[in-house]
Structures are given as C-alpha cells and as structure tokens.
Amino acid sequence: MEHVPPPAEELALLDRELAQLDARRAQLLTRRAWLVAALQPKAPDAPRWSTPPLGHGWAPAQPWGAVPKAAKPSAPRSAQNVLLTLGGLLLTVAAVAFTLVSWGSMGIGGRAAVLALVTVAALAAPALLLRRKLAATAEALAALALVLTLLDAYAIHAVATPDADGLTFTAIASAVLAALWAAYGLALGKLHLPLPAAVFFAQWPLLLGAWAAGAPALVVGWALLAMAVVDGAIALRGKGLGVRVTAGIGLVVMGSATLLTGLGESLTAGSPLGAVLPGLLLLTAAVAALAGAWRAPSGYAQLGGAVAGLAAVAAVGGVLRAAVPGAWHVPVYLLCGPALLSVVRARLPRTAGRGVLLASGAVVAGALVWALPGVAAVLLGPVQLVAEVWAGAPDGFRGALGEAMAWSELAAAPLVLAVVAGGLGAAYRRWPTLVRLAAPLAAPGVKARDAAGAGAVALGWGAVLLAAATLGVPYPVAVALETVLVAGLLAVAVLGAGGREAGAGAADAASAGVGATGAAGSGSGGAVGGSEPYAGTASAGPSAGGAAGRGGPSAVAVTALVLAVGGAVSLGLLSLAAEAATYAVLGALTVLFAGAALRTRPVVVQAVLAVAAVVWGTALTGCVAGSLGLAPHEAAPLLLVVPAVTVLLGARLRNHPVALPVELAGGLGALVAIGLAAPRAPFLALVLALCGVLAAGAAVRPERRPVAGYLAAVLFVTATWVRLAASEVSAPEAYTLPVTVPALVIGALRRRKDPEASSWTAYGPGLGVTLLPSLAVAWGDPDWPRPLLLGAAALVITLLGAKYRLQAPLLLGGAVLALVTLHELAPYVVQVAGAxxxxxxxxxxxxxxxxxxxxxxxxxxxxxxxxxxxxxxx
The missing domain is CATH 1.10.287 (Helix Hairpins)
Incomplete structure (x- = not known):
C-alpha cells in the first residue's frame, strides 16, 4: 500500500512547518527579552527604545531556540555608598576630635549631656531610617554609633573613674559593649554591623579580666579556651555571614593562643605531675575541637580533627616527656602519634577521622625531621676522607664520619626510624583497612600502599646505618654492614623491577624484616587492621594494588635502586680510609652491580645498574694506579682499560638498549683520563691517540659509525698536534704531509667506490692533519714564506672544493685562507685604524x-x- 501523500512530500511539508514554528518562536523570545529589558530601571540619560515590530520581517537577535538570559539586577549605587562612607568618616573624625581636643572647654554636665545626646541620636536614627527603607544610611549611622560608644567608654574612664585599673575597666567596658550591641543587633535585625561588633567585644572580657587579676598562665589558657568554645558555637550556629566570619577569626586566634599556652607550659614542666594540668588544658581543647569537627562542614571538620589529634599528642606526650631524659623526648611524642590511628575504630565523621590521621602523620613527620640529619651525616661524613686517602683505618665508624655530630643526642634517632619503618611496613602489609580513609590525604597519582612500602624500606635502611653510627661499631664492621645493605637493596630492586607479581614477595619480606625492628610501629599498624567501620574496604585494596603495579617496577623496587646507588657512593667514600677496604669494597660493588644488571629485565633499571658497574670499575682501576705509585698523568693510560672493555662489550651487545649507556659511561672514564694527562703534553698525546683507537674500534660498527668515525678523526688529529707541540717542532709539514697524502689517496678511492660518501669522511682527516697545524705555526710566524705557501695551498683547495662541489675542502680551505689573510693584513689594519x-x-x-x-x-x-x-x- 502506498502512502497519500508520498513520504517524500510529507517529509518536506513537515520540515517547512517546523521551520515556521522555529521562526515564530524566535520572534516571541525576542519580544520577551525586550519587555524584560523595558521593565528594568534605566539610568536618567539612557535613550528610550522604540517598541520593536513583531512582524515577519523582524530579524531575531538570538539564534532560534535560544532562551534569553534574564537581565541582571541593576548595579549598586556606588555613588551613594561613597557619599555615605565619606559622611560617616567625617562624623567619626569630628566626634573623636571633639572628645580628645575640645573636651576641656566644657563642664562635666555639658560633656555628659553632649555625648549622651549624640550617642542616643546615633543609635535611634537607624531604626527610623530602616522604616523608610534607607538601609545604607542606617548602616553608616550604626558605624558612627559604634565609634561613639567607644568614645563614651573612654570618656567615662578619663572623667568618672580615672584611678581605675586600665585592664579591669577595659574588660568591664568590653562586656558592657558586647551586651549592648548584641541587644541592639537583635532588636534591629536588618543591620549587618551590630552583631559582628558584639562578637568582637565579647572576645576580651575573660582574657583581660584574668590578665588584670594576675592569674597564672594556665588560668589565662582556660579563659582563652572558654572564649574559643563560645566562638566555635557562634561560628556554627550564628546568624549572618558577618557574625560567623568574626566568630571564626576569633576561634582561630583564641584557639591558637590556647594551644600555644598549654604547649609552652607542658614543655617547661619539670616533672610529670607538673605537666598534668597543662595536659588537661590541651585534652579539653582536643575534646572541644573534636566536638566542633563533628558539626562543622567537611573542610573545617578535617582541620578540627587535625587540631584535636595534635592537642591530644601534646597533652599525653608532655606528661611522658617529663619522665624521660632529654634524648628520648621525641620518641615519646612519636609513640603517641600512631596511637591516634585508633580513630578508625571510633564512629567519627569521615572527614574528622581524616583530620586525626593527618595529625598522626604530622607527628611522625616531625619525628623524622628530627632524626634524618643523623642519616645525612652518616652518608655524607665520609666525603672528608677524599683529602686523606688511605691514611689508615680509624678506631671506629665515627672516626670516618668526623666529630661534627653530637651522637649522644641522637641516641634515640635509630629507634624513631625503626618505629616509623615498622609502622609503614605494617601498613604495607595490611593497608586496605585504612586506604579508603587515608586516600584523600595522598597526593594525586600516588598510591598509598606503594608509598608505605617504599618508606618502610628507606627508613629501615637509615635506621640500621644510624644505629651503627650511634653505637660506634668498629670500622671493618661498618664497611661490611654497608656492603650487605647495598647487596640487599640490589636484591630487592632486581626482584621487584620485573613487575608487581615478581617483586611483591621481596618487598613484603623487606617490609616484614624492617617491621621486626620496630614492634611498636607494627602494633599500631595492627590495631588499625581491625577497623570495624571501614572493614568493608578490605576486599578492594589488594586487587587495586596489584593492578597498579603491573607494567613497570614497583615503588619499592625504585626506592631500593635509588638507595642502593646512594649507599654505594657513601660506601665507596668510606672505604678510602684503608687500602684493603677500598679494593674489597670497589671490587664487590663492581661485581654486585654488574650481576644485578644481568639479572634484571627493565631496560632503565638495567642501564642504571650497568653504568654504576662501569663507574665502580673505573674507580677500581684508578686505585690500582695509586697502589703502583703512578703519578696522575702516568695513571691516565691505565684508566683507559675500562673504556676499552666497554667498547668490546658494546660490540657484543650490538643494538641492545643498554649498550649505549655503557659505552657513554666508558667515555666518561676516557674524559677523566684525558683530564689527568693534560698537564703533560707527551702523555696527553698518547692518551688522545689511544682514545682515537677506541673510537675507531667503535666506528667499525655501522650503528656507531656516524659519530664514532668523526670522533676518531678528531682525536687522532688532536693527538698529532699535541705531539708536535710537545716536541717543539717548528716545521710540522715534514710530519703531517706524509700522513696527508696517503689519507687523501684513501679518501679519493673511497669516493670513487662510494660517490655518496661524505667529503668530511673522505678528505676531512687528511686535509686537517696538515692545514690546521700549519695554520697554528703560521699565525705566530713573522716571516712571509710559510703564510704565502699555506695561503696558496688553501686557495687551491678552496677552488677544487667549489669546482667539484665538495663541502670539506671548500670550508676547510676557505677558513684557513681567511685566517691567513687576516693574519697578514692585521698590522696594516691596525695602522690604518690608528690614523x-x-x-x-x-x-x-x-x-x-x-x-x-x-x-x-x-x-x-x-x-x-x-x-x-x-x-x-x-
């Protein structure tokens, strides 16, 4: 059956009708926008708009279907506000001037009458103005009335009670003003100024009263705490933004003063009994902060939880601190910090619980800041041995580190590191119970469980090193201990670098071993593990951690690798105290890093380990030269043994990604050899020639030829120049021309066989061998035959390069010709310039x-x- 009309005609008809509807809708929306704009108040000088037509010829101002935005309300009358502000300021200045300057020209009755009359008028005027809906004017007069009440208080003190104590009078006046402005603000609810002013005045009566009464610091702290509690209640329940903001500022100021007062009294207490009262103040402040965090919005709740946690640690730790020696004060506070992790068992709001956890982390971080300088001293102390290599093994580990550190004051530092490492190890093993609670505290992209495992490995390693230093173990024991630690870190790095599945077992074992050194930290981690409110998160943690670790080395493996490299550097410096220790350590490091490079799979990790092995091998070669009694320039050729090995190893590895880093590391050793040989020209020429041989050997491989070939040519030519200069040769052409001619013949044969070969490869070395030494000699030659002959040869070479379109002859010949010409013309140019x-x-x-x-x-x-x-x- 066919449709009537056909589908094509019906579709066209529907399209036309829809287009007409869209056009009509656009017209109506345009008319509506005009009407809305017409109803808004216009400025007096605004032009009158004519009513737009509504016919079909009207072009819509907006696209079809767009709903016009409602017109914004008119801007506040800025001119009126400026006038009111200026008027209020002028009246305020006049009142102050009258009170302070003209006060003495009137009697006591006149003064009181004038001030009372003006104040009452200023207080009554806003009520009348609000009835006439003049809110801005009422606010300005209320501000004037506020200043007048302050002047009234000053006047009463100056005239009626001149002998009264200033602090006492100020406390009473603040209480009266707070009550007055609170009542006034409640009576005139439309004014914004009175209630914030009342909150401001209410801050001072308790504090100033306690201060005036000569109360001890703890009583002042309780007064501050009471006012902070009141401010917190007002900030949570107050009416109006101004009231809440003023109360919030008061809460921050008074609360901070309370905590500082309690902390100061706790730290200066001489006995546990003397620290009880400050601790009670801090505990009360912690309870108040936690109660406020229960009701506060999320961001403020987290801050309140953090303040509560820190106050509780300061309270309990202050009592325990007074009972232990000075070196153990920090561990006492540290042990109180992990106790806050029990918050996961309490049914607190989640944000407040995060704040408490944040406080626990802050306590741990503070303890680490106190302990880590000792670890830095252990790692950097052996640098001083560079100035006295093989001067003899010191009596103990501390002798190699210097006596700058007060090790007796760091006696508890290893325990701090061990406790934190144990806690992180426990968190690494049982993190899922805390991951949902603490995850928002971590930085974006950082997995908390991986960070915990890496921190456990790093801090456990530091704890062992610092314990050896503080205990003063013998030097050989310290060297052996550090070597074992480096080997263990390399094992963790190798096992963990292959992926999460391969590295989890080693990382878990390392964390478990670290946890054994800090049972207290593990216990706190275990207490967290049984959290009932967050027990549902246990199933999500392991799978997420395992998925995150696949595709690259784990965080534990990377941390272990970095620590292994840093520890190896420190160990190498430490071994410089004794010759036997140096050979044993450098040999062990070379073997360990080379073996680790062979065992690992990721290319980046393998390259780092291989480069480190090359560096230790180069250092070992230098030690051999030192044992043979060779001078630095005499030891330079011996240092080229390792670069030669890297060239052979690169030929064996071919296109393996690790080949290039290994060869570059060998090249750094060659640079060291060149630097050692630089003071003696004959040895420098020998070292440069040997480096050229190594570069030529690398250039045999096609993948290294573009760079190594040029490098070999430069090294050979430079070695020739240095050798000629060392021999004080005045006619280098006798030595260079026999090399140039065969080199150019070989280059010509190369170009005939391979026309695409570069002229720099074919002719560059041969031309450079003669032209450049001759140029160096001709530059200081006062006679004319050598410059003339060299210039003529350079001209011929330049013309040949231009004729046959060869870049190397053209540029080399042109540069030499230009320099020779400049040398010959320089005296005349100087004469002309002087004239x-x-x-x-x-x-x-x-x-x-x-x-x-x-x-x-x-x-x-x-x-x-x-x-x-x-x-x-x-």
Missing amino acids: LPRWLPPALAGLLLLAVGATYEQRLRDARKLKDMLGRMR
Missing part, C-alpha cells in the same frame, strides 16, 4: 647596520641559498 679619526669607526658601523637593516630580507634569502648550496655538497 683614522675616532668618530669614523662608529659611523661606519652605523652605516653598515643601516645597510644590513635595509636589505635584511635579501640577506636572509642569500643566507638560505648559501645554506642550501652547502647542504647539496658532499
């Missing part, structure tokens, strides 16, 4: 700049043409 007026060179330079600027585009095109021409040469 010219002094203003002429700047003028010529200015003209040159103008010419270049005027033809700048043409010069750019010429430069591009020259570049393209040189690029087309071989």
Whole structure:
C-alpha cells in the first residue's frame, strides 16, 4: 500500500512547518527579552527604545531556540555608598576630635549631656531610617554609633573613674559593649554591623579580666579556651555571614593562643605531675575541637580533627616527656602519634577521622625531621676522607664520619626510624583497612600502599646505618654492614623491577624484616587492621594494588635502586680510609652491580645498574694506579682499560638498549683520563691517540659509525698536534704531509667506490692533519714564506672544493685562507685604524647596520641559498 501523500512530500511539508514554528518562536523570545529589558530601571540619560515590530520581517537577535538570559539586577549605587562612607568618616573624625581636643572647654554636665545626646541620636536614627527603607544610611549611622560608644567608654574612664585599673575597666567596658550591641543587633535585625561588633567585644572580657587579676598562665589558657568554645558555637550556629566570619577569626586566634599556652607550659614542666594540668588544658581543647569537627562542614571538620589529634599528642606526650631524659623526648611524642590511628575504630565523621590521621602523620613527620640529619651525616661524613686517602683505618665508624655530630643526642634517632619503618611496613602489609580513609590525604597519582612500602624500606635502611653510627661499631664492621645493605637493596630492586607479581614477595619480606625492628610501629599498624567501620574496604585494596603495579617496577623496587646507588657512593667514600677496604669494597660493588644488571629485565633499571658497574670499575682501576705509585698523568693510560672493555662489550651487545649507556659511561672514564694527562703534553698525546683507537674500534660498527668515525678523526688529529707541540717542532709539514697524502689517496678511492660518501669522511682527516697545524705555526710566524705557501695551498683547495662541489675542502680551505689573510693584513689594519679619526669607526658601523637593516630580507634569502648550496655538497 502506498502512502497519500508520498513520504517524500510529507517529509518536506513537515520540515517547512517546523521551520515556521522555529521562526515564530524566535520572534516571541525576542519580544520577551525586550519587555524584560523595558521593565528594568534605566539610568536618567539612557535613550528610550522604540517598541520593536513583531512582524515577519523582524530579524531575531538570538539564534532560534535560544532562551534569553534574564537581565541582571541593576548595579549598586556606588555613588551613594561613597557619599555615605565619606559622611560617616567625617562624623567619626569630628566626634573623636571633639572628645580628645575640645573636651576641656566644657563642664562635666555639658560633656555628659553632649555625648549622651549624640550617642542616643546615633543609635535611634537607624531604626527610623530602616522604616523608610534607607538601609545604607542606617548602616553608616550604626558605624558612627559604634565609634561613639567607644568614645563614651573612654570618656567615662578619663572623667568618672580615672584611678581605675586600665585592664579591669577595659574588660568591664568590653562586656558592657558586647551586651549592648548584641541587644541592639537583635532588636534591629536588618543591620549587618551590630552583631559582628558584639562578637568582637565579647572576645576580651575573660582574657583581660584574668590578665588584670594576675592569674597564672594556665588560668589565662582556660579563659582563652572558654572564649574559643563560645566562638566555635557562634561560628556554627550564628546568624549572618558577618557574625560567623568574626566568630571564626576569633576561634582561630583564641584557639591558637590556647594551644600555644598549654604547649609552652607542658614543655617547661619539670616533672610529670607538673605537666598534668597543662595536659588537661590541651585534652579539653582536643575534646572541644573534636566536638566542633563533628558539626562543622567537611573542610573545617578535617582541620578540627587535625587540631584535636595534635592537642591530644601534646597533652599525653608532655606528661611522658617529663619522665624521660632529654634524648628520648621525641620518641615519646612519636609513640603517641600512631596511637591516634585508633580513630578508625571510633564512629567519627569521615572527614574528622581524616583530620586525626593527618595529625598522626604530622607527628611522625616531625619525628623524622628530627632524626634524618643523623642519616645525612652518616652518608655524607665520609666525603672528608677524599683529602686523606688511605691514611689508615680509624678506631671506629665515627672516626670516618668526623666529630661534627653530637651522637649522644641522637641516641634515640635509630629507634624513631625503626618505629616509623615498622609502622609503614605494617601498613604495607595490611593497608586496605585504612586506604579508603587515608586516600584523600595522598597526593594525586600516588598510591598509598606503594608509598608505605617504599618508606618502610628507606627508613629501615637509615635506621640500621644510624644505629651503627650511634653505637660506634668498629670500622671493618661498618664497611661490611654497608656492603650487605647495598647487596640487599640490589636484591630487592632486581626482584621487584620485573613487575608487581615478581617483586611483591621481596618487598613484603623487606617490609616484614624492617617491621621486626620496630614492634611498636607494627602494633599500631595492627590495631588499625581491625577497623570495624571501614572493614568493608578490605576486599578492594589488594586487587587495586596489584593492578597498579603491573607494567613497570614497583615503588619499592625504585626506592631500593635509588638507595642502593646512594649507599654505594657513601660506601665507596668510606672505604678510602684503608687500602684493603677500598679494593674489597670497589671490587664487590663492581661485581654486585654488574650481576644485578644481568639479572634484571627493565631496560632503565638495567642501564642504571650497568653504568654504576662501569663507574665502580673505573674507580677500581684508578686505585690500582695509586697502589703502583703512578703519578696522575702516568695513571691516565691505565684508566683507559675500562673504556676499552666497554667498547668490546658494546660490540657484543650490538643494538641492545643498554649498550649505549655503557659505552657513554666508558667515555666518561676516557674524559677523566684525558683530564689527568693534560698537564703533560707527551702523555696527553698518547692518551688522545689511544682514545682515537677506541673510537675507531667503535666506528667499525655501522650503528656507531656516524659519530664514532668523526670522533676518531678528531682525536687522532688532536693527538698529532699535541705531539708536535710537545716536541717543539717548528716545521710540522715534514710530519703531517706524509700522513696527508696517503689519507687523501684513501679518501679519493673511497669516493670513487662510494660517490655518496661524505667529503668530511673522505678528505676531512687528511686535509686537517696538515692545514690546521700549519695554520697554528703560521699565525705566530713573522716571516712571509710559510703564510704565502699555506695561503696558496688553501686557495687551491678552496677552488677544487667549489669546482667539484665538495663541502670539506671548500670550508676547510676557505677558513684557513681567511685566517691567513687576516693574519697578514692585521698590522696594516691596525695602522690604518690608528690614523683614522675616532668618530669614523662608529659611523661606519652605523652605516653598515643601516645597510644590513635595509636589505635584511635579501640577506636572509642569500643566507638560505648559501645554506642550501652547502647542504647539496658532499
């Protein structure tokens, strides 16, 4: 059955009708927008708009279907506000001037009458103005009334009670003003100023009263705490934004003063009994902060939980601190910090619980800041042994670290590191019970469980090193201990670098071993494990952690690798105290890092380990030279043994990604050898020639040829120049021409066999061997035959390069010709310059700049043409 009308016609009909509906809708929306704008108040000088037509010829101002936004309300009358503000300020200044300056010209009755009359009028006027809906004017007069009440208080003190104590009078006046403005603000609810002013005045009566009564610091602290509690209640329940903001500021100020007062009294207490009362103040403040966090919004609740946790630690730790020696004060506070983790068992709001956990983390971080300088001293102390290599093994580990550190004051530092490491190890093993609670505290992209495992490994390693230093173990024991630690870290790095599945067992074992050194930390971690309110998160943690670890080395493996490299550097420096220790340590490090590089799979980790092995091998070679009694320049050729091994190893590895880092590490050893040989030219020429041989050996491989070939040529040529200079040869051409001729013949044969070969490879070494030494000699030659012959040869070489379009002869010959010409013309240029007026060179330079600027585009095109021409040469 066919449709009537056909589907195509019906579709066209529907499209036309929809288009008409859209057009009509746009017209109606435009008319509505005009009506809304017409109803808004206009400025007096605004032009009158004519009513727009509503016919079909009207073009809509907005796209079809767009709903016009409602017009914004008119801006506040800024001019009126400015006038009211200026008027209020002028009246305030007049009142102050009257009170302070003109007060003495009136009697006591007149003064009281004037102030009372003006104050009452200022207080009564806002009520009348609010009835007439003049709110802005009422606010300005209320501000004037506020200043007048302050002046009234000052006047009463100056006239009626001049002998009264200032603090006492101020406390009473603040209480009266707070009550007055609170009542006034409640009576005139539309004013915004009175209630915040009442909150401000209410801050001072208790504090000033206690201060005036000569109360002890703890009583003042209780007064501050009471006011902070009141401020917190007002901030949570107060009416109006101004009231809550003022109360919030008061809460921060009074609460901070309370905590500082309690903490100061707790730290200065001489006995546990003396620290009880400050601890009670801090505990009460913690309870108040936690109660406020229960009702506060999320962000403030987390802050309240953190304050409560820190106050509780300060209270309990202060009592325990007074009972232990000074070196153990920090561990006492540290043991109180993990106790806060029990918050996961309490049914607190989640944000408040996060705040308490944040406080626990802050306590732990503070303890680490106190303990880590000792670890840094252990790692960096052996640097001083570089100045006295093999001076003899010190009596103990501390002798190699120096006596700058007060090790007796750090006796408890290893325990701090061990406790924190144990806690992190426990968290790594049983983290899922806390992950949902603490995850928002972690930085974006950081997995909390991985960070805990890495921290456990790092802090456990530091705890062992610092314990060895504080106990003063013998030097051989310290060296053996550090070697074992480096080996263990390398094992963790190798086992964990292959992925999460391979590394989890080793990381767990390392964390468990670290946890054994800090049972207290493990206990706190275990207490967290049984959290009932968050027990439902246990199933989500392991799977997430395992998925996160796949695809690369785990955080524990990376941390172990970094620590292994840093520990190896410190161990190598420590071994410099004794010759036997140096050989044993450097040999062990070379073997350990090389073996770890063979066992690991990720390329980056393997490259780091291989480069470290090369570095330790180079250092071991240098020690051999030192044992043989060789001078630094005599030891330079011996240092090239390791670079030679890396070249052979690179040929064996071929295109393996680790080959290039290994060869570059060997190249650094060659640079060290060149630096050692630099003071003696004959040895420098020998070392440069040997480096050229190594570079030529690397250039045999096609993947290294583009770089190693040029490097070999430069090294050989440089070695030749240095050798000629060391022999004080005045005619280098006798030695260089026999090399140049065969080199050019070989280059010509190479170009005939391979026309695409670069002219720098074919002719560059041969030309450079003669031209450059001859140029160096000719530059200081006062006679004319050598420059003339060298210039002629350079000219011929330049012309041949231009004729056959060879880049190397053209550039080398042109550069030598230009320098020879400059050398020959330099005396005449100096004479001419001395005869010219002094203003002429700047003028010529200015003209040159103008010419270049005027033809700048043409010069750019010429430069591009020259570049393209040189690029087309071989």
